Amino acid sequence: MQRIISFFRHIFSPVPEQQLSPEELRIAFRKRYANFRGLLTANNNALQAMADLEKVYYGGDSYRMAFIRSKVTTILVNVFKMIRNLLAMSDGKYKELETIFERIGHDIDAIIERRPDIRQGPFILPLAEVNRQEKDQAGEKMANLGEVAAIPGLTVPQGFVVTSSATRHFLTDEYLVEINRRLQVILPDNLEEMYKGCAEIQQMIRDSPLPPDLEELLYVHYARLERATTPHCRVALRSSALGEDTAGVSFAGLYRTVLGVDRESLVAAYKEIIASKYGARAISYRRKRGYRHVDIEMCVGCLVMVDALVSGVTYSLDPGEEESEVIRINATAGIAKGVVDGTTITDLYLVSREKPHAVVYREMRQDQAASALTYGQIKKLAEAALLLEQHFGQPQDIEWSFDHQGTLYILQSRPMLKSRAAEPEEDTARMAQIEEREAPVLLGGICASSGIASGPVFRVDSAETLCQFPPGAVLVLEHPLPDWAPLLSRAAAVIAEHGSEAGHLATVSREFGIPALFGLPGAMTDLVDGEVVTVNATTRAIYRGRREDLLRMQTVRRNIMAGSPVQRILTDLLQHITPLNLNDPDSPQFKSTWCETLHDITRFCHEKSVSEMFNFGQIHHFDQAAAKRLVGKVPMEWWVIDLADGFGDGVHIEDKSIRIDDIASVPMLAIWQGISAVPWAGPPPVSVRGFGSIIFQSTMRPELDPAVASALTVKNYFLISRNFCNLSVRLGYHYAMIEAYLSDLLTESYVTFRFKGGAADLRRKTVRARLLADVLQHYDFRVELNSDSLLARLKKKPLEYLKQRLQILGYLTLHARQIDMVMNSPGEVNRYRDKFLADIEVMLAGDTPPILGESDHGGE
Amino acid sequence: MAESKKLLLVDDEADFRDIMGKYFSRRQIGFEMAGGCMEALDWLGREDFDVVIMDVSMPGLDGLECMAEIQKVKPDTEIIILTGHASINAGLIGMKKGAFDYCLKPVDFDELLEKIILAREKAAAKG
Known part of the structure; x- marks a missing residue:
């Protein structure tokens, strides 16, 4: 105030x-x-x-x-x-x-x-020297394998890791800028373009020469492997990406593995795996799960190939059989690649986790009986699986091979993915099914903040009701004004007849995570205070009663981006924005x-x-010579100043007067309709006491003395343009201002009315302001009242609606004159209120032709 | 829309100039095109333009540098910057250096058209 x-x-x-x-x-x-x-x-x-x-x-x-x-x-x-x-x-x-x-x-x-921290290290690390601490150099997969190598009783192939430092040495910032530039323009929706763009990026990487020092190091380490095993040994090059450490994000099978690599193909295979970071599937997966390309760095493991007799994958705890707690083994003849890809037929074994690891179930699907696992092999696999689970502290997904000598090689061990919750698509379908059971009481509007909640209806339309809002209620409003924001921390949900997802209150609703359904006509009339409803903002529906079936759906939603770097960035950004x-x-x-x-x-x-x-x-006092007097059969004196395009054609700058027909200002014409709709009845009969107070005020404030009329006290000014009007009425004892901008765009439109003063004492002036406030509130104005100053506003309403409101203001400006003199009698107050409302209804009914006063009614 | 003055499109990408040229012609918007900053400055020396639409990333003087040059010789020209996703920061930097507005490539034609209308209003108000 x-x-x-x-x-x-x-x-x-x-x-x-x-x-x-x-x-x-x-x-x-x-x-x-x-x-x-x-x-x-x-x-x-x-x-x-x-x-x-x-x-x-x-x-x-x-x-x-x-x-x-x-x-x-x-x-x-x-x-x-x-x-x-x-x-x-x-x-x-x-x-x-x-x-x-x-x-x-x-x-x-x-x-x-923000970028991930980068630590520069050696280009190549022998696998035996790698552990979890080297994760930022070796990548997830190889860091884990290095750990496995150190576990007594387990064997991994000999090999080395080409580190992330080496990758950065190869793909320098220059390349990354170019790659990122290309990635930026690849739109996710256009698959064809995406594959083409990715293929181009990958080709660029293949065509780029490896830095000579890195190439030499690669050959040096390959030669060491040769010396440790056999000359011309074949190696497998495996991706080992960095930054894929979020729970529930698998990144499985996105990157390349190249098998049977020799010295000649070593460099090409290395580049192939680096390039696989930019495969179409990898890119779309990262995009979907909220990883930036910069969040993922590719490292490459180079492992001597195992001359595999039989290979496979072990889950230390079968995710499909949670009740029975068994180890699951899939095995196939030869190398393990087909098991991982899911392209090869495999034999299935379910093995007890308890010693001596009995086979509880067996499904032999391969033709070659030769590849069948012996009990000795199964036992070894089971022991290895439990050892790995114990070491890493959670169930493991293990890739392995037995060579012809019967040695078990662990090729990879990683945490098993937990079983996933139902997909969001399924939820929606289920939700739709449930909702069919009973028709909503209201349907439609705009989902400003999604979610489901239930509570008793509480409608708020004034500062008084605001204070009474009970915690946990469903807030129902006509307009989602920012003023109501403090209620949102206590509301279960918010519904409004107007507004959209872009407003302040919508923002705050999302911030608090409460469902918000805006732009829903009829909410204030159709919903009854105290009635319990369930709001599903997501499907834009309101149901009677508390719908437990719907409320349960709320918990099922899973956020696909949860915990990702991009989500973390947005979380932090929103703190500074919303x-x-x-x-x-x-x-x-x-x-x-x-x-x-x-x-x-x-x-x-x-x-x-x-x-x-x-x-x-107010600030820009205008040159009164610019004003034209409004002539015709009009009560009182009115002056018009054109700011832009408020006059019709044929009006000359030199003209000293203007007719209402020459006015082109839409808001002024609407106000004028109101002023001229009903003739003014003249000043009410004033008691001696009322008159005395006028004289008293006049001596106290000389500028109010009608005898010393200054220009402003006798003239009423319209400042106009085609869409704008500011009317100042300063009639000796009171001041009124109407301002409006009318536009086709709702967001630009507003009407404001200010009223203050009067000749009577403060109490009577206050009663008059209260009377005006009542009338204006009746016509949906937002009213602020302090003593005898009144401020009434309307925003974002359609043109015709605002024109009507301007008529009302025009009417009140004329007819509220001098009634403060009689505002000491409750009967008079009611009489005027009823008369005003009745006159306005007749006026808005529209068919009354504007009655222009035959003679001037005189000013105050 | 103001009838007399033309707008100038500055972009090094010939394909983009083609598309925009067709778009402006269809809407009967008078325009000229330049493939780089020097060419743009030549045009501005020869004719009156109220609005310049300029790509940010160009070889030679880039869009922001070019804008500074234009502001020296034709301070009343309103400039709309075109940014790509990679150069999106240039949007705000351009605004701070006095650009009228920015548009993200690929361009939404309707959005650009509204910005052109508003830029012309502003240019006209300056005289």
């Missing part, structure tokens, strides 16, 4: 005279208005982009870094525009916003550009210095820009 008081203080305190010519005034207005429009548009764009980010963040579907970057840029640019526009409108009053914006922008940049700390414009904390997020800045700029527009007519 403090704000209103200071506003009026500002209006009524003398402003230094600043005479502007009509032309200067027009330019000033046009500039300010262009900035205001620009600010509103930027505000919408910024909020929409914030909503887009939150939608993907809370929605559970996957999103890409490119998406985040583009949305963040949209937000930054639009917030920047808002600040620039506000500074232009306010002559640089809020300059500190620039500093705050720079600081937030800097934090955001740091998060977006939380709203500036909720209440009346609070002393509603200051630029309290802006902590980009959302705060948008809210602040928007609020201040509106005030700056309102102040236009």
